[in-house]
Amino acid sequence: MPVPPLSPAPLPGHVWFDVEDLLEYGRTNTRPSGIQRVAFEIQCAMRALPGMAHRVGFLRHSLDGRRFVIVSGEEVDGLYRRLTTYSGLRKDQGSRETGHAGAGERAAPSLFRRLVLQLPAAVRVPLGQLAVHQRAVLRDMPPLVRGVLSVVRQARRQDAGRVRRPFLPAPNDIILALGAPWAHPDYGALITHYRHHHGVKFGLLVHDIIPLLYPEWCPAGLPRVFRRWLTSTLPVTDQVFSVSTATRHDLEKQFPGVAAQPVRMGAMSPPDRKADDAASVMDHPYVLSVGTLEVRKNHVFLFRLWRRLLSEHRPEDIPHLVLVGSPGWLAEDLMGQLRNSNFLEGHITLILRPSDAQLDTLYRHALFTIVPSFYEGWGLPVSESLTRGKACLSSDRGALVEAGQGLAVHFDPDNLNDVLEKITRLIFGAETLGELTKRVERDFRETPWSFAAQDMLQMLCAVKQP
Known part of the structure; x- marks a missing residue:
């Protein structure tokens, strides 16, 4: 049900975002993940709400992890700007030795x-x-x-700085954790301190609970750590939010008694258009798939799908497959198959670390997009595709159907024949693809991120302190 507009009355307290995970992530990574993107968009939207520009602040953890300390908005903005504008674009589509030269030409x-x-x-x-x-x-x-x-330098710089900038909230201030704070082993105790001693309210956004649902898709030990973290943190959370109805159902099933509230998710709007070197992959028509290369994302399924397409049709009639993402959890099998097949003799291209502008170019020039994931808590690549007016073939698992808003074409990610039939119609049926694209352009309605910020703020303001 839509949330009514914000009341013009003054809002109680300040809103403080825990950005420890973003700052830690930025130490060793050059591009943001989907979780960081969602968190930052909601933070920006919160600051843009009426009367909130000077009521929003940012926190990270003290060196011992027992308290919060304040960090500047400029530091957060600068880090996110670096992550989204960094261009370390690298393209891999097989070697010329095996993919483009005859056997007699090999060294x-x-x-x-x-x-x-x-x-x-x-x-x-x-x-x-x-x-x-x-x-x-x-x-x-x-x-x-x-x-x-980086850790050593950070500790030296912050040893004194964190002590000089303590966090002393007022009663009814709000702390929001929108990212992935579960790396903190005793986060529940940290939140309990501020709830009991300062009277703050705490809100937690849950993106998914995949380590509990599908431990086989995660590094060993992570499911146990994740469950322990949620078990200690959920009881001290004043309001649990979820990125989708699917995640809410998963959470409430795993933790009876927890009442999660879905927020209205936005999409990553295209940046200002400008020329960039992503155009170097436009030599052939292509289908785009965006997402970290990990076993849960089911890229091996796409590998099998393209091999099947190439075996049943003339290779020159099949568009190339462009994968955008970096290798993540349990991606060794996929990477081995790509390299051993020479990226299906150059028909698959892997793009690493494109900037946001380059990623936008890749979206805009694709024939359509495909998202084969076994499970998603939301599905930003679906939203990003629809926002740019691109038809999307998407798995029907998790929250991907929600993200598709009735405009994506869904398939069973365990059924190769199902997706083969649907993708063949788009590749060889220009009218079918054209009609689907026109429908997306006509009917897609982008949700502003201000809706999610507004949902969170009003629900937490309505929470009564125990």
């Missing part, structure tokens, strides 16, 4: 490789595996070193 093996090939298989195979693992270690070592050095 001769090096002397070292010829020597290794003379070794017995019992030695040669483990040696090759060792070399592969060593390359992976060398690839991952620089980010690890940068992360350690």
